[in-house]
Amino acid sequence: MPNFTLPRPARLTRTHKVSAALVATASCAAALAFTAAPSDAETTAADAPAAVKPVSANGLPMTAKDRADDGKQARAVASSVAAGLKVTAVEKQNHAADQTANRSIERKALVAPKAAPKAPKAPKATPKRYANNLDGWIRESLDIMKDKGIPGSYEGLHRNIMRESSGNPNAVNNWDINAINGVPSKGLLQVIQPTFDAYHVAGTPHKLTDPIANITAAANYAADRYGSIDNVDSAY
Known part of the structure; x- marks a missing residue:
């Protein structure tokens, strides 16, 4: 029976142990960072501002007077935008609503029905003529x-x-x-x-x-x- 000599087990030095520990720590940190990082879709949805419906000061739907006041506000917003000033999301929405209402009124004015044409005047009756006999x-x-x-x-x-x-x-x-x-x-x-x-x-x-x-x-x-x-x- 031949004699086989078993390889001696590799001996890990202190340097080898420290390197392995650093690799394991880095892998865990990367895994945690990947898990905690939100997806692009989630970030976009979370950061997107909620839709704001225009309401009056008391929280009720806006009245005609409120809308008239908002018209003034919308013009102020437009001026601010033109001047490069910062405006809020509510101000932007009210400004857009005011522009939509104005365009609607203009369209109605353009398609207003034409007045019915006046009936032609009846021609005057021709006097009856009689023979001179x-x-x-x-x-x-x-x-x-x-x-x-x-x-x-x-x-x-x-x-x-x-x-x-x-x-x-x-x-x-x-x-x-x-x-x-x-x-x-x-x-x-x-x-x-x-x-x-x-x-x-x-x-x-x-x-x-x-x-x-x-x-x-x-x-x-x-x-x-x-x-x-x-x-x-x-x-x-």
Whole structure:
């Protein structure tokens, strides 16, 4: 059986022991430092200031007056910022809120609804025109009679005009009793001056031989005495 000589155990000197102790101490210090050091996320969250809601001096939600006062404060903050002075987080938040409110008001002013356009004025009615002949005179007289509530028809007027004057507005009767009395009958419906003056229709010329004035005055007289010019078939 061969003889083996066991290696002698290494002997640790004092110097070796001191070095080992220093290494162990440094390792423990590093481990403690790593454990105690907060993460970046934790540091950021801890250092971040809590959100501050604007409140009034008594701790209640701000009123319109408070907001008005804060507007002054916001302007002071803005001046401070411009001057490079230090401002608090609350002052910065109030300043930002005031700017937001101003922008909101400006946007509302920009999108205000336009006033409804005015309705166009109705065009003035064109005056009705009538022919300057017997047919036109009768039609214009009928419109005036209708407006004044005087009865009569085209047929009634035309029939009596043809019998009295044959459609001549300047016809004059110089032989009947009226002529003898100095008030001869004249015009389309042979009206004497006193009757014309009494039954003249306002809005027509005050002239006995004017076609429209003569017709409407005679129709007005016939309506008062006979009920309508349509009821007249002879001298009246």
